[in-house]
Amino acid sequence: MxxxxxxxxxxxxxxxxxxxxxxxxxxxxLETTPAPSQSPTPTVSAAPETSVEAAPQRIPGLGPRTWEAIPARSRQAVVATGRGRNSSVSTVVLHERTETGWQAGASWAGHNALRGWSDHHLAGDLRSPLGVYTLTDAGGLLSDPGSRLPYDRSNGFTSPGTGFEGESLAGSFDYVIAIDYNRRPGTSPLDWTRPLGAGRGGGIWIHVDHGGPTHGCLSIPKAHMKELLCALDPDRHPVVVMGHADWLAR
Incomplete structure (x- = not known):
């Protein structure tokens, strides 16, 4: 005993x-029975587990035909959604592919061409080309803000004159990202090589918004252009997916 x-x-x-x-x-x-004069230690319940919602495996708003046009290796997609076929107003969002799906970034208000969109863009038609295009090169009138894409700083990016609504175009090309429509990837946005011929237009860029419609480009505010330039990574094979909402949803 x-x-x-x-x-x-x-x-x-x-x-x-x-x-x-x-x-x-x-x-x-070691469990012990409390003496009669002691208060039992209160039991603390474990917090319930919270489930983490998985990101969508596809980018919302894109239909099967548009989705299939995005290269399988692309991990970044700038989606420019126009308000309508003949509208010059767009919303631009950078989507990043992660291990759990596609994550959407901030939504930026922007513009596209004066007359809206075209599935057969021609020089001077004042419509932006519908489609999915790679993004390989950048440049601008101002110094490189930290772009991972090759960046060409040149005085050739001067943008004189006024826009369709009388707004100044000064500073519109302070930062640009070339959209690889009818151009040779791997060259400065100022390179005027036109593989489809001059009649199919070209010089389609993402550039600084000047407060009105463009001739064919996409435009977003200057602060967001800098964000986009610093975010795009050639190792993630970025593309732009551009068109009015109904076309993108095909």
């Missing part, structure tokens, strides 16, 4: 309280 002195010694032994490893986190807890 264990006398009172022996019982006290056993309860106070550090070997029993902490286990063989000596770590309190790994030790079994």
């Amino acid at each position: 264990i006398n009172r002195r022996t019982a006290v010694a056993l309860l106070s032994s550090p070997l029993l309280l902490t286990g063989c490893g000596g770590g309190a986190a790994a030790a079994p807890r």
Whole structure:
């Protein structure tokens, strides 16, 4: 039989309280019945687990035909959604592909061409070309803000004159990203090589918004152009997906 002195010694032994490893986190807890004068230790319930919603496996708003046009290796997609076929107003969002799906970034208000969109763009038609195009090159009148795309700083990006609504075009080409429509990828946005011929237009860029419709380009505010330039990564094979909402949903 264990006398009172022996019982006290056993309860106070550090070997029993902490286990063989000596770590309190790994030790079994010694349960004792509280004396009548003590209040039982309250039980703390574990917080319920919260489920993390997976990102969509496809970019919302894109139908099967548009989706199939995006290269499988692309992990970045700038989606420019026009308000309508003949509208010059667009919304631009950068989507990033992660291990759990496509994550959407901030939504930026922008413009496209004066007369809207075309599935057969021609020089001077004042419509933006519908489609999915790679983004490989950048440049601008101002110094490189930290672009990972090849960046050509040149005075050739001067944009004089006024826009369709009388707004100044000054600064519109401070930062540009060339859209690889009827151009040779891997060259400055100022390169005027036209693989489809001059009649099919060209010089289609994402550039700084001047507050009105463009001739064929996409435009977003200057601060967001800098964000986009710094975000696009050639190792993630970025593309632009551009068109009015009904066309994108095909």
